[in-house]
Amino acid sequence: MPGESTSHVVGSPRRLAAILAADISGYSRLMGSDEEGTLARLKRHRREIIEPTIQEHYGRIIKTTGDGFLAMFDSPLEAVRCAIVIQQTMAARNTSLPPEQWIRYRIGVNLGDVIVDPDDIYGEGVNIAARLENLADPGGVFISGGVYEQIKNKLVCGYQSLGDEKLKNITDPVRIYRVLPDPAAVAKITRHRWSWAAAGITSLLILGAVGWSVMQPERTEGARQGAALDQPAGTTSAPASADPSRTGATSSARAALDTLPGMPPVPPPSSGTLPIPIVPTPPPSATDAGGPTVAAIPPPVKTPETGLGLRDCQGCPEMVRVPAGSFRMGSEEDSSEKPIHTVQITAFAIGRYPVTVAEWSRCVAAKACPDLARGEDMDPVRNLSWLDAQQYVVWLAQSTGLPYRLPSEAEWEYAARAGSSARYWWGERMAPRMANCKGCGDPYDPHQPLKVGSLSPNPFGLNDVNGGVAQWVADCWHPTYQGAPADGSAWTEPDCREHVLRGGSWRNDASYARSASRMHYDTGVRYPAHGLRVARSL
Amino acid sequence: MPAAFKARLAAIAAFSAVLLPLPEGPAQAQNPVPAQAPAAAQSSTPAQSTAPEDAVLYIIYPRDGQRIRGSFPVRFGLRNMGVTHAGDRTPNMGHHHLLVDTDEEIDPTEPIPTDRQHLHFGAGQTETRLDLPPGRHTLQLVLGDADHRPFRPLLVSKKVTVTVLPPRRTKPPQTSRAQR
Secondary structure, X not given: OOOOEOOOOXXXXXXXXXXXXXXXXXXXXXXXXXXXXXXXXXXXXXXXXXXXXXXXXXXXXXEEOOOEEEXXXXXXXXXXXXXXXXXXXXXXXXXXXXXXXXXXXXEEEEEEEEEEEOOEEEOHHHHHHHHHHHHOOOOOEEEEHHHHHHHOOOOOOEEEEEEEEOOOOOOOOEEEEEEEOOOOXXXXXXXXXXXXXXXXXXHHHHHOHHHHHHOOHHHHHHHHHHHXXXXXXXXXXXXXXXXXXXXXXXXXXXXXXXXXXXXXXXXXOOOOOOOOOOOOOOOOOOOOOOOHXXXXXXXXXXXXXXXXXXXXXXXXXXXXXXXXXXXXEOOOXXXXXXXXXXXXXXXXXXXXXXXXXXXXXXXXXXXXXXOOOOOOOOOEOOOEXXXXXXXXXXXXXXXXXXXXXXXXXXXXXXXXXOOOOOOEOOEOOOXXXXXXXXXXXXXXXXXXXXXOOOOOOOOOOOOOOOEOOEEEEEEEOOOOOXXXXXXXXXXXXXXXXXXXXXXXXXXXXXXXXXXXXXXXXXXXXXXXXXXXXXXXXX | OHHHHHXXXXXXHHHXXXXXXXXXXXXXXXXXXXXXXXXXXXXXXXXXXEOOOOOXXXXXXXXOOOEEEOOEEEEEEEEOOEEOOOOOOOOOEEEEEEEEOOOOOXXXXXXXOOEOOEEEEOOXXXXXXXXXXXXXXXXXXXXXXXXXXXOEOOOEOOOEEEEEEOOOOOOOOOXXXXXX
């Protein structure tokens, strides 16, 4: 093992590692209400979500306990990414269940020196991770200052400083940050989770009154104002004014982060509602993209890594991993969406956004795609035929050496639903600021789609699956699902005259923006509302 | 949009500089490619294509008021103009769009929508087959130009009304076109 030292304990090398500790919140309650069901779901989650996700992030599980596990990573960045992916995937799984059956992990990540045994790890680094996990909110990720320092410029998330804490049986106070995968959620936290935050802060106060003495004085003034502004009437005001450092960084971070395309949402830890991300301020419009407030975060085009997404090259579309699973494809609303059938999907990666003008332009520059792109860099590329879309994915696959392709229709719907069986991933009804379609509310421009990422992402982290540009998929058009494959593959024949488009466009009404809605168009014909989203096998 | 164009040039230059570690020559040689962009951008917001005054668009079949059982063909008629595929900018040529049960005004400046009520025939088709649920339906043709925009003067057919009779045997109703 690299970096090991066997100077004092033979066979138990010491090394620096990122430790991820997780446990299930309310495990006893879950087991009490439905022991067998909980256990079965727990095992399935472990097999389908936790183990593969840890593996994908180059980590390994050290041990599992009844309701949790301990994992070790070489890189703190990978550890935090892994934590976010687990939380998001769990949130997606939970959406189809009543709140009392939700399984929600609390996760703590620490970077520290540990003693590695073949089947366990020891040391203060592990204990701190476990303490962080104890403090974390259900569905949340807490990290130590050491981890934060390593990842703050690499992983574009919101980080909410909770100040320095004296942890039980740990000598020195530990700085704690809450990870907010959706930067926009920083504002949400202070607005919507206030009662929870107040309760949490109160308990933190009791836990670690010592932490007060090491507050950051330069942060307090702005934070106090921000906290006071956001605080709804009638909630506890004492913790806010007494300990502003707990909400420190939020007000300044909010200004910087709200205007960016949102990262995927965290499930709300204490409310009983579905995890609907609420983006409280307008997204960047055509005129103020890259405005002054985004200075704290590098613009998406320039960063190879934003959020938990992956980018295989600079200028490649940002991808999100979609976990394996099965779902009910189709709906009863239109004959083309029947019969509803179960489809098995293997894990794959899909573009977080539709392909943008900037991304398309690289293919044009390589003389591999027709020069159709108009608009600005972050506009979705459009006026594409299926053949154009196919040309782009072929070029991307060749230039990266990775199996890029168009998603199958089943993969598209699975990714768009993100665990939901409702009409839209957030529920049965169109809601403000969720979709870019006709009559779906502002922001809306009848002449063009919104820039990618202007609206909330779904629990899998995909943006723009409801309206915007309709997206070509690999499948030939079939008027119904009679005879459709059940393994998630594309349903094709050679030389089919029409292919399928999914998601509806900004020119269609809300019924076309449903997760199950299907459209079709001549394979070789361009239309101004048609674009694409790429996929890639893992 | 000169600003947007400049930004794109810059972006492409940046991309090629960062991503394609090529010698100076090839990187500069790429400039002619984006230089075509203004032409493409302009073509997206052109003046409306004009149609000859004597052009006539009409539905050959079904006839107005016809009663039909099951799926039926629709045949498109066009006089004094030619049918071509979408994207073809030859003057006095266009492609068909069939409006089913649509009362919406046609916006002369926007591309004809595509949805369950606006069927496109961008490959230059001159007929289709419809399978509509029982009841009264209206059919109307609109000729679109290379960019799916209506011509000036607006070239539309008379709206015909057909009545689809209930099927003799049970069969799921279809609103989709493109039976194969």
